[in-house]
Each structure stands twice: as C-alpha cells, then as structure tokens.
Amino acid sequence: MRQLPAAAILATLLAAPVAAAAQEAGDKGKGLDLALRVCANCHAVAEGETVSPVDAAPSFEDIADNPGMTGMALSAFLRTPHRTMPNLILTPDEISDVVAHILSLKDGG
Numbered sequence: 001m002r003q004l005p006a007a008a009i010l011a012t013l014l015a016a017p018v019a020a021a022a023q024e025a026g027d028k029g030k031g032l033d034l035a036l037r038v039c040a041n042c043h044a045v046a047e048g049e050t051v052s053p054v055d056a057a058p059s060f061e062d063i064a065d066n067p068g069m070t071g072m073a074l075s076a077f078l079r080t081p082h083r084t085m086p087n088l089i090l091t092p093d094e095i096s097d098v099v100a101h102i103l104s105l106k107d108g109g
C-alpha cells in the first residue's frame, strides 16, 4: 500500500521530460525539410503524398490521420530504436520539428 504513491510519483517524474518535449512546439517547416532528407526514402512525407516508396511504411498523412496519434505518441516512437528504421537517431529538436510537421498533416490536409 505504502509503495503505491512512490511508484506513482516516480512514473510522473519519468514521464515529465517526454511530455514537456512533446508539448514544445516544433518548427514544421524544418520538420518537412528534415523529413525530405531523412524519411522520404521510405515514407511519403509531404502533404498530398499518399504512396510511400516503401510499401510497409505508412505515409505521414496516414500516420497523422490515425485518431490515436498524438505528438506525445510520435515523440515517444521516434525516441525508441525501431527495428525497421535502423540507426534513425534524431535530436530532441529534430523530433519536435518532424512531429510538428506530421501533426500539421492531420485531417486530410
């Protein structure tokens, strides 16, 4: 019983930096720029593009239109090494920028 609050506080502390970074507004122009350089080999990254070069890679519009997709979920995803995206390492700024770009494609932009 006594350990529950401590665990809750720890969880909050651990989650806080991620949440703060996710809420920080990125620069979507820079995000598009980065996406064109780093992500476009596999993903359709720009507005109006729906067919990705790599079949298995969802277009950024599809990612954005996924109702469960939030800036926080995206940032968390991009911070984690991903099996199909080897060596994809972005700085926190790059993550905010690319997340801002992806979220700007929401609602069939």
Ligand code: HEC
Pocket: 034, 035, 038, 039, 040, 041, 042, 043, 054, 056, 057, 058, 063, 066, 074, 077, 078, 083, 084, 085, 086, 088, 090, 098
């Ligand atoms: C080498 C090819 C490749 C590159 C480069 C790449 N991706 Fe991916 N990505 C994939 C594939 C394939 C998937 C889908 C399969 C999977 O999730 O494992 C994916 C999945 C994702 C997802 C998850 C979508 C979802 O609905 O869960 C996100 C977000 C994403 N990529 C973002 C990016 C961003 C941002 C970049 C550039 C910074 C990038 N990717 C670069 C191949 C790539």
